[in-house]
Amino acid sequence: MAAAEFDIPEIKDYIEVPKLREGAMAHAKTFIAPQAVQDFMGYPHELADNWKESALEKMGDLLGKYRSLKVFLDACVHCGACTDKCHYYLGTSDPKNMPVARQDLMRQVYRRYFTTAGKLFPKLVGAKDLTKDVLDDWYNYYHQCSECRRCSVFCPYGIDTAEITMAGREILNHIGMGQKYSNEILGKVQKIGNNLGLPGPALLDTLEGLEEDIEADTGVAVKMPIDVKGAEVLLVTPSADFFSEPHVESLIGYAKVFHAAGISWTLSTHASEAGNFGLFNGNYETMRKVAMRIRDAALELGVKRIVVGECGHAWRVAYSFWNTLTGIGYGADDPFSIELQKQLDPNYPQPQHICELTNDLIKSGQIKVDPSLNDDLIVTYHDSCNVARASRMGTEPGGQFTIPRELIKSVVNNFHNMADDTIYESTFCCGGGGGLLTDDLMEVRVKGALPRATALNNVVKEHQVNFMATICAICKAQFTKVLPKYGFDMSMVGGVHQLVSKAIKLD
Amino acid sequence: MSTVTIIYAGLFYVATLLLVAGLAYKIFDYSRTPAPLKIPTTPAPTTQTGVVYRMAKEVVLFESLFKSNKWIWVFGWMFHFGLLLVLLRHLRYFTEPVWFWVNIIQPFGKYASLMMVIGLAGLLARRFLVDRVRYISTPSDYLMLVLLIVIGLSGIMMTFVVHTDIVALKTFFMGLMYFDVQPVPLDPILLVHLALVALLMLIFPISKLLHAPGVFFSPTRNQADNPREHRHVAAWAAKLDQKN
Amino acid sequence: MPMVNIAGKDYEVDEEGYLIDLSQWNEDIAKYMAVEEKVDLTEGHWEVVNFLREYYAEYQIAPAVRVLTKAIGKKLGPDKGNNKYLYELFPYGPAKQACKIAGLPKPTGCI
Numbered sequence: 008m009a010a011a012e013f014d015i016p017e018i019k020d021y022i023e024v025p026k027l028r029e030g031a032m033a034h035a036k037t038f039i040a041p042q043a044v045q046d047f048m049g050y051p052h053e054l055a056d057n058w059k060e061s062a063l064e065k066m067g068d069l070l071g072k073y074r075s076l077k078v079f080l081d082a083c084v085h086c087g088a089c090t091d092k093c094h095y096y097l098g099t100s101d102p103k104n105m106p107v108a109r110q111d112l113m114r115q116v117y118r119r120y121f122t123t124a125g126k127l128f129p130k131l132v133g134a135k136d137l138t139k140d141v142l143d144d145w146y147n148y149y150h151q152c153s154e155c156r157r158c159s160v161f162c163p164y165g166i167d168t169a170e171i172t173m174a175g176r177e178i179l180n181h182i183g184m185g186q187k188y189s190n191e192i193l194g195k196v197q198k199i200g201n202n203l204g205l206p207g208p209a210l211l212d213t214l215e216g217l218e219e220d221i222e223a224d225t226g227v228a229v230k231m232p233i234d235v236k237g238a239e240v241l242l243v244t245p246s247a248d249f250f251s252e253p254h255v256e257s258l259i260g261y262a263k264v265f266h267a268a269g270i271s272w273t274l275s276t277h278a279s280e281a282g283n284f285g286l287f288n289g290n291y292e293t294m295r296k297v298a299m300r301i302r303d304a305a306l307e308l309g310v311k312r313i314v315v316g317e318c319g320h321a322w323r324v325a326y327s328f329w330n331t332l333t334g335i336g337y338g339a340d341d342p343f344s345i346e347l348q349k350q351l352d353p354n355y356p357q358p359q360h361i362c363e364l365t366n367d368l369i370k371s372g373q374i375k376v377d378p379s380l381n382d383d384l385i386v387t388y389h390d391s392c393n394v395a396r397a398s399r400m401g402t403e404p405g406g407q408f409t410i411p412r413e414l415i416k417s418v419v420n421n422f423h424n425m426a427d428d429t430i431y432e433s434t435f436c437c438g439g440g441g442g443l444l445t446d447d448l449m450e451v452r453v454k455g456a457l458p459r460a461t462a463l464n465n466v467v468k469e470h471q472v473n474f475m476a477t478i479c480a481i482c483k484a485q486f487t488k489v490l491p492k493y494g495f496d497m498s499m500v501g502g503v504h505q506l507v508s509k510a511i512k513l514d
Numbered sequence: 515m516s517t518v519t520i521i522y523a524g525l526f527y528v529a530t531l532l533l534v535a536g537l538a539y540k541i542f543d544y545s546r547t548p549a550p551l552k553i554p555t556t557p558a559p560t561t562q563t564g565v566v567y568r569m570a571k572e573v574v575l576f577e578s579l580f581k582s583n584k585w586i587w588v589f590g591w592m593f594h595f596g597l598l599l600v601l602l603r604h605l606r607y608f609t610e611p612v613w614f615w616v617n618i619i620q621p622f623g624k625y626a627s628l629m630m631v632i633g634l635a636g637l638l639a640r641r642f643l644v645d646r647v648r649y650i651s652t653p654s655d656y657l658m659l660v661l662l663i664v665i666g667l668s669g670i671m672m673t674f675v676v677h678t679d680i681v682a683l684k685t686f687f688m689g690l691m692y693f694d695v696q697p698v699p700l701d702p703i704l705l706v707h708l709a710l711v712a713l714l715m716l717i718f719p720i721s722k723l724l725h726a727p728g729v730f731f732s733p734t735r736n737q738a739d740n741p742r743e744h745r746h747v748a749a750w751a752a753k754l755d756q757k758n
Numbered sequence: 759m760p761m762v763n764i765a766g767k768d769y770e771v772d773e774e775g776y777l778i779d780l781s782q783w784n785e786d787i788a789k790y791m792a793v794e795e796k797v798d799l800t801e802g803h804w805e806v807v808n809f810l811r812e813y814y815a816e817y818q819i820a821p822a823v824r825v826l827t828k829a830i831g832k833k834l835g836p837d838k839g840n841n842k843y844l845y846e847l848f849p850y851g852p853a854k855q856a857c858k859i860a861g862l863p864k865p866t867g868c869i
Contacts, residue, residue, distance in 0.1 A: 024646075026645060027645050038773050070547075071547060072550065072748075073547070073548075073549070073550065074544060074547040074549040074731060074733060075549060075553060075732075075733045075734070077543070077547050078544055078728045078731045078732055079732075081540075081722070081725075082724055082725040082728030082729065082732065083722060084655075084722045084725050085647070085650050085651055085652070085655045085722070086586050086590065086637075086647075087583070087640065087646060087647035087650065088578075088579055088582040088583045088586050089582070090646035090647065090650065091646065092582070102646065102649045102650075105646060105649070105650065107650050108649065108650055111650065122720060123720045124654075124717070124720045124721055128654075131652070131654045131657070132652055132654045132721070133652030133654070156555060159555045159734050160555055160578065160581070161578055161579075161581055161582035161583075162578060163572070163578050163579040163590075163729070164725055164728055164735070165555055165572075165578065165729070165733075165734035166732070166734075167553065167555065167734050187773075188866060191866060192866060192867060195867075202866075202867035202868060203819070203865060203866070203867035204819055204865075204867075205819050205822075206819060208816075208817055209817035209818070209821075212817065212825070213821075213822045213824070213825055216822075216824060216825050217824065220824065245867075245868050246867055246868075247867055247869045249822055250822040250823065250853075250865070250867070250869055251823055251853070251868075252823050252824075252841055254868075254869075255822070255823070255824055282867075282868060291550060291551075291751060292754065295751075295754060318868070326741060327552045327553070328551055328552070328741070330741050330742060330744075330745045331550070331552065331741065331745065331746050331747055331751070334745065334755075336741065336742045336743070336744075336745060337742065337743055338743050338744040338745050339745035340745075341745075341747075341752075341755065343755040344745055344755075357742065358742070395556070396555055396556055397553070397555075397556060398556060399557070399558075399739055402560075403560075404556065404557035404559060404560060404739060407556065407557070432557060444868060445866065446774065446854070447774070480869075481868045483868075484868050484869050
């Protein structure tokens with residue numbers, strides 16, 4: 008790889024808050040989206056002469072559309088509570104990776120052009136003109152934020168840097184500085200149906216191969232149906248589940264669960280992707296367009312339930328936004344939503360997470376498992392950021408923590424949590440979320456994984472943990488790539504349904 | 515009527531007007547700006563009652579800050595709770611007869627000023643001592659703390675060291691309230707105290723002090739976590755549905 | 759876009775060195791990219807590269823990791839039909855490194 012060399016941080020006994028090193032990550036710049044990619048998204052691909060006016064105009068537009076942005080830019084008092092909370096700051100020591108400093112990159116411009124104090128006394132309140140240097144800082148540091156929301160847990164006003172990063176990226180896109188990785192994927196999902204760009208025939212071929220594998224492995228003909236009209240469940244899962252290791256092990260797990268429970272289910276070529284990178288870019292309409300594929304598929308196939316596979320940000324979009332964006336959910340009184348909602352089975356939450364579904368089936372005895380089949384494993388669980396801090400499972404707040412753990416404990420005998428300040432709502436992002444899972448940001452990804460690697464290392468030492476389960480395609484891809492840099496084996500990362508797959512009884 | 519009285523009377527009328535109008539505008543502006551998506555930081559309460567409880571813990575106890583950093587929490591809470599008691603105690607200069615509960619908190623309010631200034635001093639010290647906080651501090655961050663400390667210290671001076679003519683001061687403020695301007699006492703410490711309070715009122719609606727109304731409008735804290743059960747759509751976003 | 763010149767012929771590649779025009783691919787460019795990737799091309803590597811190209815010609819996408827391991831297992835024996843063997847050949851990941859040498863576009867997504 009031509010990627011620049013960098014030092015791998017050393018894992019210490021606990022997570023240290025480093026001294027500032029200004030400019031430590033100023034060089035980390037993700038590839039800019041080329042013209043073809045930007046054209047499809049309807050964005051320019053280079054700065055025009057009036058880029059500054061366009062940027063400010065877009066900022067004004069967003070300030071009028073998003074209360075979060077307006078309140079968050081006003082309310083910060085620079086108390087410093089968030090300064091040691093971001094995994095990218097902890098891993099890189101670059102002060103601009105402190106949440107407040109990342110926000111200030113936009114706040115300084117907001118103050119200069121949108122507030123009385125900043126117009127009158129810019130120096131006094133830290134207001135700055137929007138220059139090309141400031142813009143470059145935006146590009147670099149809004150692509151060193153995984154929008155994981157850890158800072159928002161600890162902010163006394165709930166300021167969520169993710170909202171500001173999203174707005175920043177939206178403005179950058181609007182003036183021709185899009186990110187290649189995310190925008191290319193947004194093109195593929197809209198043109199082909201999934202982030203990877205797997206066309207229908209390739210998907211069918213892949214699924215057939217998996218059916219053969221499962222039958223060879225278990226002797227049971229577990230099916231992977233696709234585009235089946237009238238199936239009860241539409242399963243929407245990240246396309247990485249079709250393509251990659253260890254993701255595919257969880258896909259096999261889902262199929263076995265449906266088979267064992269006798270639930271008819273289907274995938275969809277049109278909606279062969281749960282992920283929605285529209286979230287990362289902060290563009291409501293893109294996010295809506297991508298989410299509409301699921302609605303269209305559900306209507307087309309006439310399914311009664313919509314279930315989402317192991318994907319962190321997809322679950323955020325599905326759980327928190329699908330009802331808003333597409334009417335997948337309940338409680339609507341408009342014709343657009345009612346059309347779909349009357350089709351869905353009110354006995355189940357819509358959408359439902361695969362962990363909710365499997366956990367219910369095991370608890371009610373509808374499927375049987377033998378946890379001793381996982382006795383070779385000592386398991387810990389990584390709470391994925393979007394699941395932990397931007398969604399829920401079950402009926403009670405915090406179900407997103409208890410349900411996956413209940414499920415894991417029903418299929419394995421050895422389980423240990425990582426340190427309290429690194430799990431549940433305080434969980435550390437894997438380091439690759441929010442559109443950063445690209446090779447050109449490898450340094451950011453490796454360093455950003457330091458807090459999680461530290462916590463993992465401690466349970467490995469203390470409890471001989473040899474498997475870290477997670478329910479996010481990005482987490483899986485990120486960890487299998489970066490944990491080896493810290494000396495861990497890539498095979499120690501996998502999905503919760505990978506564990507289910509091993510323990511489930513199919514007869 | 516002396517020039518000083520005219521200046522101070524004018525100052526307080528203008529400051530009050532701008533504070534009230536400025537805050538009212540900001541609150542109006544926040545409330546008219548839609549929150550198109552459900553973004554509570556989870557785990558979050560699933561009901562409105564739960565949201566009120568969450569917000570109360572946030573505003574009264576600074577719950578998130580407590581989770582975050584014990585030093586900022588201690589100093590921040592000392593300052594804010596001290597300030598609250600001090601402000602309530604000051605109601606005695608604006609009411610006649612003085613409300614009974616204001617009399618009850620009077621002794622606490624006096625000593626709360628010390629707590630407030632200690633809290634502020636702690637916050638100021640952090641700005642100098644902690645490299646991360648120093649990095650993010652702007653001149654206004656320091657000046658705001660200094661302003662509040664000088665207000666506090668000048669008040670403490672008048673409470674505990676050199677008493678001012680508090681009866682005359684009350685006459686001045688009651689006069690302002692009933693549009694019958696009375697002379698302001700010409701005590702230099704008092705005049706400094708009053709001028710800085712008026713300054714604080716003036717900058718409140720255009721500064722980071724907007725965190726006070728802002729916290730109530732923070733979508734990550736004031737939204738109920740019920741997106742699967744209720745469809746939440748902003749007006750501008752609902753228009754997109756009609757195109758389908 | 760950057761250009762690579764090998765034996766007097768220009769090849770257009772993207773920022774990460776992936777070939778832009780698939781039809782330009784030949785053994786020269788494959789060997790050049792292997793050097794860039796610090797991969798010594800052996801018989802096993804060529805099996806993978808050729809399979810990738812065949813698969814891509816049919817499906818317009820690189821094969822899923824499972825599909826690839828199975829195919830290699832069939833060709834080279836079951837002991838080589840696994841992820842471990844592929845990572846021995848292509849340490850940075852078969853999907854990305856092997857695709858580059860085979861002249862395929864880089865597969866991206868949550869992988």
